[in-house]
Amino acid sequence: MIKHIRSRSIAVFIAVAALHVMSCNKKLDIAPQNSIPADQALLTADDVNAAVNGLYAKLDDPSLYGTDLNLDAELMGGYQQAAWTGTFTQPRQMYRKTLTDDNSRVANLWLEAYADINLANVVLSKLNLVTDSAQKANMEGQALFIRGILHFELVRFFALPWDPTGTNTKPGVVIQTKPTSTEAEAEAKSSRSTVAEVYKQIESDLKSAIAKLPERDASKRANRYTAMAFLARVYLQQSRFAEALPLADDIIQNGGFQLTPTVDGAFLNKNTSETLLEIQQNDQNNAGASNDGLSTFYADRNGIGRGGDVDIPQAFVDLMDPADARLTLLIYEGETDGQYHTGKWFDPGQNIPVIRLAELYLVRAECNERLGSAVGATPLEDVNVVHTRAGLPELIAVTLDDILLERRLELAFEGLRIHDIKRLKQSTNGGSDMTTVYPWNADKLVFPIPEREINANSSLVQNPGY
Amino acid sequence: MTRFYSLMGILLLFCTFSFAQSKQITGKVTDQKDGSPLPGVTVKIKNGALGTVTASDGTYKLDVPEKGTTLVFSFVGYDDKEVIVGSQQVINAELGTGNKELSEVVVVGYGTQTRRNLTGSISKVTAKEIADLPLPTFETALQGRAPGVFINSGSGRLGEALNIRIRGISSVTASNDPLIIIDGIPVVSQTASNLGAKDNPLASINPDDIASMEVLKDAAAAAIYGARASNGVILVTTKSGKAGRTKINASVFGGLSEPTRKGTWLNAQEYRELFNEAAKNSDIDLNDEMQYYPGGEFWKDNYDENWSDHAFQHGNVQQYSLSMSGGNERTTFYLNGSYNNQKGILIGNRLNRANGRLNIDHSINDKIKVGANISLSKTNNYRLPDDNAFSNPLQLVAIPPFQPKIDPLTGKLNTRTLYYNNLLNLENNSNTLNTLYRSISSIYGTIDILPYLNFRSEVGIDYVNSQDDQYLSKETQDGAPDGYGYNAQTTIVNYNTNNYFTFKKHMGEFHDLEAVAGMSYQSGKTNVTSVEGRGFPSNQFVKLTSSAKITSGATTVEDYTFLSYFLRANYRFKDKYLLGASIRYDGSSRFGSNTRYGAFPAVSAGWIISQEEFLHDSKAVSNLKLRASYGLTGNAEIGNFKSRTLYSGLPYGSISGIFPTQIGSPDLSWESTRQADIGLEFGFLKDRITGEVDYFSKNTRDLLLDFPLPGTNGFNVITKNLGALTNKGWEASITTQNLVGKFQWSTTFNISTYRNKVTNLNGATISGGSDEISRISEGRPFGYFYGKKYMGVDEANGDALYMTKDGKTTNDYSAAVDTVIGNPNPDFYGGFGNHFSYKGFDLDVQCQFVKGNDLYNMAGHFQSVNGDYFDNQTRDQLNRWQKPGDKTDVPQARLYAGNGTSKSSRWVQDGSYFRVKTVTLGYNIPKPAISRLKIDNARIYVSAVNLFTATKYKGYDPELNTASFSTISIGHDFYTPPQARTITIGINIGL
Structure with a gap:
């Protein structure tokens, strides 16, 4: 009897335990809730559209247009324009031309650009999910545009500059046109294409983007004029003035863009008629307010900024007419360090204009001047459009140097400086006392391939000088 | 379950009846x-x-x-x-x-054993050893006391994560922290706060509640915890009551603390001397140059501010506690309430903790026993920013001494300083508080099904509610321009149940068998809700409801589960031959469905040589036992969803978007460690001398590794099972009763080593961040230091020199060779203690030491760079090269010139130290004197923690590990706050 009850109770226990165990077994299947597995993330046209938005969100990363694509270009050419006086060593290395291959900002620029290029390739591989042909063309154009401009930024920073008189067979960057979805693809070791090959790919992507993109995009992403404006930048970088000229002219004539009445209009307001590409930010979603973000490093007013990390040297201010609104409205003395700072970047939540109509006027002027033509307008007329907007009297004649000076003053602190120095075969300075001269094609004006990348990919060759 | 017990109750009636x-x-x-x-x-x-x-x-x-x-x-x-x-x-x-030592009960996984019968390697620390000490958190009690357990407290901030490494470092990417189990429940030991540096949720536990801590080190002891045992397991058992008269214990202590050591810095006169020289050597007019820097105008004044002192305050600690325990044959209880208040040595740092605990055990009858352990605590931690923040008080040392703390123009804290004057973080209602509510509670029931078969079921919950609340005024660096507020609620609920049978039988004349079989299920869930806002009307309005802009808001949730089955058997023959075997079968939601389960077996054997006839009657040898074990353990401490390729939301302005954030390896599975251990336990002269020696070898394979990927494919890193490493080492401990009788004197000494070597990484190299010098690569120990070797100063011209490939020197940094320049792992570490007692007096002195580990002062390139930039410098920089022929290792001072400023072995130093860790001097008032007051016992004592430290390290305290950077960068100092020396006086009264 006793034995009987014992064994029965044990049996009951085992049954209870077994039930418990069976119910637990299912509990090992747990799906992530903060993120979505890749095979469920891209199933509809809306999902692909969300990925296109993701392409733009990544452009706002502090390593891309959110901060570094602008800041790095200014600091690399910072002599007499943008002096780094902050404590961070990575930007200081850029300003003083003492870059090392473990510079984390350099590494992040490389990584984030390729992360975005990968998503562009994913979008291109998922276009079959989009049935509406207009929507499909737009998405394809957006992805090609992003892929093109990021290869352009990469090759400008990580490779020796384009030489219009050379063969450009030096190593460029890795061209990436396929999406990564498996472990094996993620581990693939690619090598660098030549500078010429990379430029060819960029040109092809942007041309296709121009063909696919709409006149206007409802979500304030790129349109065909944006792609044209970038292609004009590419051609200008290659000194292909005859090809840049019609693009600039087309945008000015047909794009429907207009300069804002004042020099600070495009910065103080969001999505004005002046900008062709503007990175969207707000108080919640922006590149940063403490260790990243343009205002963090450039600003020193109203409590914004880290105390004026980027100073404008007197030499730059001396280039300007005292009445120039770009001086009176856009340059101020910092409240903590008393040094000059640019007023273009003043709030972490402001939008970031990446390409403005003013640039296109100056591109048209430069090309016309160099080619001896007057397509659309004379160089003088184009320069005066920009010059008089700054509250200055009309010029009566311009030289190429005048056009280039106007360009430097108008587009300062917008991420063009080092690239202009390189294409114009000028030089810049570095060193502890900023007296060492670095000519346009100096090794030290090129970023090192990041150490972590060389370690992870034996097929990559390091740049000379590192 | 209730029905089950009532059924068992009926059964018991029959049993009783049958033995009439x-x-x-x-x-x-x-x-x-x-x-x-x-x-x-x-x-x-x-x-x-x-x-x-x-x-x-x-x-x-x-x-x-x-x-x-x-x-x-x-x-x-x-x-x-x-x-x-x-x-x-x-x-x-x-x-x-x-023979106390041998009959000591040792808590093991899912049961207890007597020390004599153990075949595994277990270190134990009991309540007695840690009584009366003002421990900042209970785990520090293991430091220097438990062989094989290396503890580095990281920093002197209160309530902050510390590093516990049992038998070396067994993983590169996954956690190296041991599994911590309190009364059978695996508890949350990882960070629960979102503010500042990693916090330590274990600081919320009252050390006084702890009866013992057992550290399971080898596979025989730990493999029963399978997939999470590779880093060792710490079993914490809380106190329980004893039958008898109710005993009431009241205790109170209070004391003061101060930093163990401080660095030395230039005063204004020395600063001027160095920087005038530096500017002159660089051909720079300093009076002119100063105008470019915040506060440069003070250069012409005569202030001399000791900024480094402003980082500190006089710390203090008080604790009040009242406990009761007692009961009868059927019911026993332990009840404790305590309040602990610590004011840290760093300005603004404070922690207070209120704890309550009720442990109750009740025998329903001879066969059924039930009980509960219930604890509640509230911890307020007024936290500090992490090392890398300008608001870290230790970063005040960077401000030059010629800039005053108080601005003479305003009479308020000076804002015109080279770096942020972070004393502003403590004014204008700025506040950074983490409040942690926690309950670790469990209930259990056990039943003796048969005389030799027992079943136990226990269910526990660890509930953590962590509230972060921060306000930074508009005057602060991070609160500018109009105030900043942050609030986060983190709720971690960890549910666990263990159900197992214990079989214990003496069979025949010579055979003893003990076995445990059962299952365990654990689920953990973490919810975080956070809001951040800016724009406060004034510093009176500090809650987010008053903020003008909500700048961030998020909710996240993560889950994981473990389902496990386990079996262990220990067989004893003639009380001298021991055999043990265990296996655990573990499943976790963290791995792909194909690779979800893993089996973790271990075998062990022991031979009690002293029981053999040839030693049985030996007067010299009272105990001699040889034991060996081999087994497999795992590590699953990675993110919860690392095996998957994931997309996350990434908004573009106010437009929603998605982005791929992780590439996964679908076959991701356990990291496995094979550990062999051989140990000898001994006792001589009636156990006047006891001790043990162990050798272990841990081989970890299929590392859960964040393997660096070529970034050109869109991802930086993939977590995969790749690579291998080994840890090998010795542990020895010895305890001697030097004097017995009226005057008692006992000594304990222990020493441990581990040699870590990464044996396979598929050729990959993993580096820390750009200012760090730690690396991981094949053939080298975890986190070894790699970079340029600093070779001192060129006597002829004062240039900094580095080593070239052929062993010569160069002043061209880029021409120098990268090489191994240090090892942050110690050669050995351990403890040395002495206990004396005479009549009512007792004195306990416990020392602790670490030898052979290198430290890297990552802030060296700011603070020890011969006046390269305006940061205040360490005093040793006065020893700079000045004229040809000067022999020094500090290069010529040159402002901005980068003479010796790049990262190199220049700031690598020996981090060895010897510390008088704890001292307690107590006096028990004789019974006759107090019995009239109806007091059982009364004790007064003085105790100290970190009383004295000997080291060659030139920074603050050598026990440090900045947590602000890469996890592979161990032994790095970056404005890391020193430890506190605390001296307390206390009184315990028992009624």
Whole structure:
């Protein structure tokens, strides 16, 4: 009897335990809730559209247009324009031309650009999910545009500059046109294409983007004029003035863009008629307010900024007419360090204009001047459009140097400086006392391939000088 | 379950009935030492189920069946005693403590064993050893006391994560922290706050509640915890009551603390001397240059501010606690309430903690026992920013001494300083508070199904609610321009159940078998809700409801589960040959469905040589045991969803978007460690000398590794099973009773080593961040230092020199070779303690040491760079090169010139130290003096933590590990706050 009850109770226990165990077994299947597995993330046209938005969100990363694509270009050419006086060593290395291959900002620029290029390739591989042909063309154009401009930024920073008189067979960057979805693809070791090959790919992507993109995009992403404006930048970088000229002219004539009445209009307001590409930010979603973000490093007013990390040297201010609104409205003395700072970047939540109509006027002027033509307008007329907007009297004649000076003053602190120095075969300075001269094609004006990348990919060759 | 127990209850009635034919034995159990009655002693019939517990006067009654042959008396801390019943009706017993060491009960996974029968390697620290010490958190009690356990407290901030490494470092990417189990429940030991540096949620536990801590080190001991045992397991057992009169204990202590060590910095005069020289050497007009820097205008004044002192305050600590314990044969309880208040040594740092605990055990009858451990705590931690923040108080040292703390123009804190004057973080209602509410509670039931078979079921929950609340005024760096607020609620709920059978039987004449079999299920869930806002009307309005802009808001949730089955058997032959085996079968939601389960077996054997005839009667050798074990353990401490390729939301302005954030390896599975251990335990001269020596070898394979990927494919890193590393080492400990009798003196000494080597990484190299010098690569130890070797100064011109490939020197940094420049792992570490007692006095001195580890001062390139930039410099920089022929290792001072400023071995130093870790001097007031007051015992004591430290390290305290950077960068100092030296006085009264 006793034995009987014992064994029965044990049996009951085992049954209870077994039930418990069976119910637990299912509990090992747990799906992530903060993120979505890749095979469920891209199933509809809306999902692909969300990925296109993701392409733009990544452009706002502090390593891309959110901060570094602008800041790095200014600091690399910072002599007499943008002096780094902050404590961070990575930007200081850029300003003083003492870059090392473990510079984390350099590494992040490389990584984030390729992360975005990968998503562009994913979008291109998922276009079959989009049935509406207009929507499909737009998405394809957006992805090609992003892929093109990021290869352009990469090759400008990580490779020796384009030489219009050379063969450009030096190593460029890795061209990436396929999406990564498996472990094996993620581990693939690619090598660098030549500078010429990379430029060819960029040109092809942007041309296709121009063909696919709409006149206007409802979500304030790129349109065909944006792609044209970038292609004009590419051609200008290659000194292909005859090809840049019609693009600039087309945008000015047909794009429907207009300069804002004042020099600070495009910065103080969001999505004005002046900008062709503007990175969207707000108080919640922006590149940063403490260790990243343009205002963090450039600003020193109203409590914004880290105390004026980027100073404008007197030499730059001396280039300007005292009445120039770009001086009176856009340059101020910092409240903590008393040094000059640019007023273009003043709030972490402001939008970031990446390409403005003013640039296109100056591109048209430069090309016309160099080619001896007057397509659309004379160089003088184009320069005066920009010059008089700054509250200055009309010029009566311009030289190429005048056009280039106007360009430097108008587009300062917008991420063009080092690239202009390189294409114009000028030089810049570095060193502890900023007296060492670095000519346009100096090794030290090129970023090192990041150490972590060389370690992870034996097929990559390091740049000379590192 | 209720029905199950009632069923068992009915069963028990039958059992009792079946043994009706028996006789009653009575008796009294006393202490051999003084003849005092011992309550709570278990009296059992050998190999039977029947038993009772002695009453408060030591007496017992027990019905013994006619066939019953032997009674066993057992009591924690005393030797078991066996008496043959025969025809006796009254059996009195005296229990002694002769062979305490061997009969010590050791808590193991899902059960207990006596130390004599152990075949695994387990270190134990008991309540007695840590009593009266103002420990910042209970785990620090293991430091220097438990061989094989290396503890680095990281920094001197209160309530902050510390590094516990048991037998080396077994993983590169996954966690290296041990599994911590309190009363059977795996508890949350990782960070729960979102503010500042990683916090330590274990700081919310009251050290006074702890009865013992067992550290399971080898596979035989730890493999029963399978997938999470590779880093060792710490089992914490809280106190329980003893039958007898209710004992009330009141205790209070209070004391003061200060930094153990401080660095030395230039005063204004020295600063001027160095920087004038630096500017001159660089051809720079300093008076002109100063105008470009915040606060440069003070250069012409005569201030001399000691900024480094402003980082500190006079710390103090108080604790009040009241505990009660007692009960009868059927029910015992332990009740404790305490309040602890610590004011840290760093300005603004404070922690207070209120704890309550009720542990209760109740025997429903002879066979069924139930109980509960219930604890509640609230911890307020006024936190500090992490090392890398400008608002870290230790970063005040960077401000030059010629800039005053108080601005003479405003009479307020100076904002015109080279770097942020972070004293502003403590004014204008700025506040950074983490409040942690926590309950670690469990209930259990056990039933003796058969005399030799017991079943236990326990269910526990660890509930953590962590609230971060921060306001930074508009005057602060991070609160500018109009105030900043942050609030986060983190709720971590960790549910766990263990259900297992224990089988214990003496078979035949020589065979003893103990076995445990059961299952365990754990689920953990973490919810975080956070809001951040800016724009406050004034510093009076500090809650987010008043903010103008909400700048961030998020909710996240993560889950994980573990389902496990386990089995362990220990077989003993003739009480001298021991065999053990265990296996755990673990499943986790963290891995892909194909690779979700893993089996973790271990085998072990022991030979109690002293039981052999040739030693049995030896007077010299009282104990000699050889044991060995081999087994497999795992590590699953990675993110919860690392095996998957994931997309996350990434908004573009106000437009929603998605982005791929992780590429996964679908076959991701356990990281596995094969560990072999061989140990010898010994006791000589009636155990006047006892000790043990262990050698271990841990081989970890299939590392859970964040493997660096070529970034050009869109992802930086993939977590995969790749690579291998080994840890090998020795541990030895010895305890001697040097003097016994009236004047007692005992000594303990332990020493441990580990040699870590990464053996395979598929050729990859993993580096820390750009200012760090730690690296991981094949053939080298974890986190070894790699970079340029600093070769001192060129006597001819004062240039910094580095080593070239062929061993020569160069002043061209880029021409120097990268090489191994240090190892942050120690050669050995350990502890040395002495305990003295004479009459009512006792003195305990515990020392601790670490030898051979290198430290890298990552802030060296700011603070020890011969006046390259305007940061205040360490005083040793005065020793700079000035003229040809000067022999020094500090290069010529040159402003901005980068003379010796790049990262190199220049700032690598020996981090060895010897520390008088704890000292307690106590006096127990003699009984006659207090018995009139109806007081049982009264004790007053003085104690100290970190009383004295000897080291060659030139920074602050050598026990440091900045947590602000890559996890592979160990032994890095970056404005890391020093440890506190705390001296307290206390009194304990027992009623």
